[in-house]
Amino acid sequence: MTTMKEIAVKTGVSVSTVSLVLNGRDKGRVKADIAQKVKAQAKAMGYRPNPLARSLRTSHTRIIGFISEEVATTPYAGNIIVGAQEAAANLGYMLIIVSADGSYEEGKQIAALKRYGVDGFLYAKMYNRVTNVPATLSSHPVVIVNASEPTGRYSSISPNEFTIGYDATQYLLAAGCQRIAYIGDSEPILAQGKRFNGYQAALKDAGQAFRPELVTQVSRNQEAMDSVEHMIQGAHPDGFFCFNDSRSWYVYEAAARRGLHIGQDWSLVGVDNHRVFAETVAPRLTTIELPHYEMGYWATCKLISHIEHIDPSTMTLPATTAPLPPLQADGTTLIHCQLLEKESVVNH
Amino acid sequence: MTTMKEIAVKTGVSVSTVSLVLNGRDKGRVKADIAQKVKAQAKAMGYRPNPLARSLRTSHTRIIGFISEEVATTPYAGNIIVGAQEAAANLGYMLIIVSADGSYEEGKQIAALKRYGVDGFLYAKMYNRVTNVPATLSSHPVVIVNASEPTGRYSSISPNEFTIGYDATQYLLAAGCQRIAYIGDSEPILAQGKRFNGYQAALKDAGQAFRPELVTQVSRNQEAMDSVEHMIQGAHPDGFFCFNDSRSWYVYEAAARRGLHIGQDWSLVGVDNHRVFAETVAPRLTTIELPHYEMGYWATCKLISHIEHIDPSTMTLPATTAPLPPLQADGTTLIHCQLLEKESVVNH
DNA sequence: GTGAAAGCGCTAACAC
DNA sequence: GTGTTAGCGCTTTCAC
DSSP: OOOHHHHHHHHTSOHHHHHHHHTTOOTTTSOHHHHHHHHHHHHHTTOOOOHHHHHHHHSOOSEEEEEESOTTTSTTTHHHHHHHHHHHHHTTOEEEEEESSSSSOHHHHHHHHHHTTOSEEEEEOSSOOBOOOOGGGGGSOEEEESOBOTTSOSEEEEEOHHHHHHHHHHHHHHTTOSSEEEEEESSOOHHHHHHHHHHHHHHHHTTOOOOGGGEEEEOSHHHHHHHHHHHHHHHOOSEEEESSHHHHHHHHHHHHHTTOOBTTTBEEEEEESSOHHHHHTTTSOEEEEOOHHHHHHHHHHHHHHHHTTOOGGGOOOOTTSOOOOOOOTTSEEEEOOOEEOOSSOOOO | OOOHHHHHHHHTSOHHHHHHHHTTOOTTTSOHHHHHHHHHHHHHTTOOOOHHHHHHHHSOOSEEEEEESOTTTSTTTHHHHHHHHHHHHHTTOEEEEEESSSSSOHHHHHHHHHHTTOSEEEEEOSSOOBOOOOGGGGGSOEEEESOBOTTOOSEEEEEOHHHHHHHHHHHHHHTTOSSEEEEEESSOOHHHHHHHHHHHHHHHHTTOOOOGGGEEEEOSHHHHHHHHHHHHHHHOOSEEEESSHHHHHHHHHHHHHTTOOBTTTBEEEEEESSOHHHHHTTTSOEEEEOOHHHHHHHHHHHHHHHHTTOOGGGOOOOTTSOOOOOOOTTSEEEEOOOEEOOSSOOOO
């Protein structure tokens, strides 16, 4: 580890000059040629600043605290972490991740993160919902990921659930489906209601009547299977929009029992949480993937723009990255989800 | 943030005395009553040490670098992170997680972690394999998670793949299955070979002949489905051991096409990667879950025991935690995987 | 323009 | 036994 002192000695200047130069604060303070010498020497010696020492002085660390629940129990939401981590790396930050679903309570974890001097917090939930942000976070910049929050005090980023339902339904309509079923979740969770609204809106916009008999909101296991069977027998759907891949399963099994094939006899679009389908039946399944990676990435960019008091639109993002989606008036950003076209929709 | 200096002033002693007392190094150096006073004052003022300042001095940080690939693309392996994070929290450590599957290369990430002064590294892979540890890590304690490494220089923790195959097959045998099929993966990955060995060994120990016609090693999609169908038609199995849940899927679909039910007509034990099955068809499926959480937890305990040069068996683990599994001679620890009994095995 | 000096909060060698 | 002192590597104020 080469230090500034060593560079100072080698170059024959003082540490303060080195610090000035290496931090780009030498404008009109240090002569250009000596600045050059310092930079050259630093490069030659492979100088890298010691973040600990810098943090002790400046009390900012370029570390972000990522607080999550249920990383354990939700498939693929881990992509939020990956997205956040990559954004952080691109912008010169590190992520310390704590999960609050374990033996250690959220409060203790937050206190520990504060002691380590994190510059801000990402508060992530593993399924989209309304949540309350712990009061202890309010001393720092916070961005909420995959959730929203009632007070409007914090920025948040979550998937646009309405357009998920709308796009899926519209896609089935465009394929010529006349009787599109909605296989939902029996829990009254946020995503459920909004996707269902999108389904209804798409039907309405296409001039199709909404038929309650085509809707079934199921839990799981045999009971769910029976509900789906019952709906199919009564309402004869030719297309299905499924809340998630667990619900798609019941349709696949019902098709198999009838000797029918998804993508040949029935159309199906489903939200893909687990990706066992992608792995197993692809390219048979047309799916919508939740934008976990994007949410993590953008939330981190936004948080850092808060931390550094800069306008997110001026942030230099890597060329490969899409521009930050615009903020709504209430601080909420909804991310549109892509529909991945495969073969499980047949033209009727 | 109260500092040692403030405590020293309030108590009327020097900072060094405070430091000694608060670090438990006052044995025979500071009088008991004054030590008491210091402790009381510290408590009253809600003193918490500043880890940055301490680290700058001691050059250890109580931060562990967690290096992983493919957190993005592997379901549930995120549990390794959760386990590691909880173990770290229990032992007073923090985890900085970097993923090497993104735009930033492993080398840069490792350099950054070193600058932040991590005390050691967890080098995790998201599926079990033989891997090479980057040379730059050798300056620090390292534990390998969910992988092994050819040189034998590092400790590693991975699932016992052999017993997965053995236990699953034995369980099916005990239920009376006479013709147990093995639905494997067509890739020659480590887990594949060992689970297959376990399957063969269990058959042999039970005195059943190994029948090649009951084995099919499939990739995915229609081709995989066709192979499974072909095997079933030719060899008439009454029980199935499936390499993972993607492969279980094909058996479920084949059963549905015949109007048969898993758990009534056919027995099935599968390794459960995605848990869409657990969510969807439980309690119909008898599964083996990979011990991701445990691997993360134990790897972290072991790493910390290296860092602090203590015998892992003397570590005070939380009462809820199982004891650390023993180390093999080559530094490898294999974790036995539990078989979760449900209803997808029928007594023949 | 440049350097000396103070100090972020803590630890540890060394006086007394 | 306890306090004084000297840093860890860096930033920043203030003389010169």
